[in-house]
Amino acid sequence: MKIALITGVSKGLGESIAKAFLESGIKVLGISRNENKRLRKIADKNNVSYQHYSCDLANMSGLEATIEQLKQDMDSHRPSLLYLINNAAIVEPINQVHQLDNEALLYHFQLNTVAPIILMNQMLHFTTIIDANFIGVNITSGAADRPIYGWGAYCSSKASINMYTRTAALEQEEQKTGQKIIAFNPGIMNTNMQQLIRSSSKEAFREVDKFKAYKEKNQLRDTDTVGGILIDILNDEASIENGKIYQVNEYF
Numbered sequence: 001m002k003i004a005l006i007t008g009v010s011k012g013l014g015e016s017i018a019k020a021f022l023e024s025g026i027k028v029l030g031i032s033r034n035e036n037k038r039l040r041k042i043a044d045k046n047n048v049s050y051q052h053y054s055c056d057l058a059n060m061s062g063l064e065a066t067i068e069q070l071k072q073d074m075d076s077h078r079p080s081l082l083y084l085i086n087n088a089a090i091v092e093p094i095n096q097v098h099q100l101d102n103e104a105l106l107y108h109f110q111l112n113t114v115a116p117i118i119l120m121n122q123m124l125h126f127t128t129i130i131d132a133n134f135i136g137v138n139i140t141s142g143a144a145d146r147p148i149y150g151w152g153a154y155c156s157s158k159a160s161i162n163m164y165t166r167t168a169a170l171e172q173e174e175q176k177t178g179q180k181i182i183a184f185n186p187g188i189m190n191t192n193m194q195q196l197i198r199s200s201s202k203e204a205f206r207e208v209d210k211f212k213a214y215k216e217k218n219q220l221r222d223t224d225t226v227g228g229i230l231i232d233i234l235n236d237e238a239s240i241e242n243g244k245i246y247q248v249n250e251y252f
């Protein structure tokens with residue numbers, strides 16, 4: 001049995017990825033603070049199982065308790081292949097670095113960097129113990145590769161997740177375990193995250209007009225299309241390049 005563990009399934013890209021897995025008959029375990037009732041309906045329609053775990057990934061004790069629960073639940077199913085899609089993330093706080101609030105910064109890095117790394121580490125360990133194949137995906141951003149005025153937190157957390165991806169993949173590659181870890185940059189999409197970006201002040205975020213224009217000119221991609229591209233990459237299992245930072249733009 002194949003299982004997909006996906007974070008941030010209540011909306012946006014995470015919902016689309018979960019939907020695509022369910023439609024291809026793969027059991028989904030979804031994590032987010034709010035439950036997504038649409039996914040349960042899609043699971044029922046496709047006669048496949050969907051389980052939701054309510055968790056604030058920025059809360060360490062909540063994260064650890066959820067991981068223990070996940071391991072117990074998965075142990076009884078003994079998956080042959082586990083996918084982990086680290087998708088949940090936030091862009092805020094948006095501000096010049098010298099004006100960033102300490103608490104907001106801590107929350108940001110716990111959610112965007114620490115939680116995905118811990119989840120990846122734990123699932124790699126778990127699949128090694130139960131002798132299952134593992135493919136881990138960190139959803140990243142173009143912000144990992146270029147400095148953006150006002151996005152000091154987001155550029156840094158996404159750059160960090162890219163380097164983690166490459167390091168974890170290097171270790172698995174050198175040990176010839178067959179376990180794979182990649183990152184996937186989904187490009188600009190029509191989600192709540194973009195809405196929040198457009199509501200920034202120009203003082204905090206210099207490029208705000210450019211992002212408003214993306215929406216006005218209908219340049220934001222649909223999450224189902226982007227999620228489908230990721231599923232196509234994952235389905236071609238033998239071709240997955242360990243440690244690669246996949247760019248959605250190369251698929252259009």
Ligand SMILES: NC(=O)c1ccc[n+]([C@@H]2O[C@H](COP(=O)([O-])OP(=O)(O)OC[C@H]3O[C@@H](n4cnc5c(N)ncnc54)[C@H](OP(=O)(O)O)[C@@H]3O)[C@@H](O)[C@H]2O)c1
Binds near residue numbers: 010013088190192
């Ligand atoms: N949208 C874009 O243009 C764009 C561009 C490049 C990269 N990305 C990346 O793509 C991924 C998905 O973004 P999106 O645009 O789909 O975001 P979104 O619409 O804002 O959705 C974010 C998801 O993350 C979950 N989440 C947020 N805070 C959480 C927390 N503390 N604990 C658990 N879950 C939490 C949310 O669920 P709850 O609120 O229910 O917890 C939601 O399901 C992110 O990694 C983002 O960085 C997006």
